[in-house]
Amino acid sequence: MKNNYYDILQVNKNSSPEIIEKAYKILVKKYHPDLQEDCLKQECEETLKLINEAYEVLSNEEKRKQYDLEISQKETINNQKNNSSNQYSRTLSEYTPSK
Numbered sequence: 001m002k003n004n005y006y007d008i009l010q011v012n013k014n015s016s017p018e019i020i021e022k023a024y025k026i027l028v029k030k031y032h033p034d035l036q037e038d039c040l041k042q043e044c045e046e047t048l049k050l051i052n053e054a055y056e057v058l059s060n061e062e063k064r065k066q067y068d069l070e071i072s073q074k075e076t077i078n079n080q081k082n083n084s085s086n087q088y089s090r091t092l093s094e095y096t097p098s099k
Contacts, residue, residue, distance in 0.1 A: 005054035005067065017059065024055040
């Protein structure tokens, strides 16, 4: 997963389905390629693809539960890595001789 779907739709993780749908509609209007200048159409098309992908997952209860579980697992792994790295750094600094 490259992007956080909640960030893409600019909603909180605890947002209701109604809030997610409203955010989706607002963003679709904002980034719709037909409403953009020619120089922005390509960029808006890519953004709109991400918005649609995020909405497809977050608007479906089962997909959203699975997505939330995956996010939770990744956060746990990242926290463990950060804790290990910080612990290693502290250990190294404790044994580095001072001048």
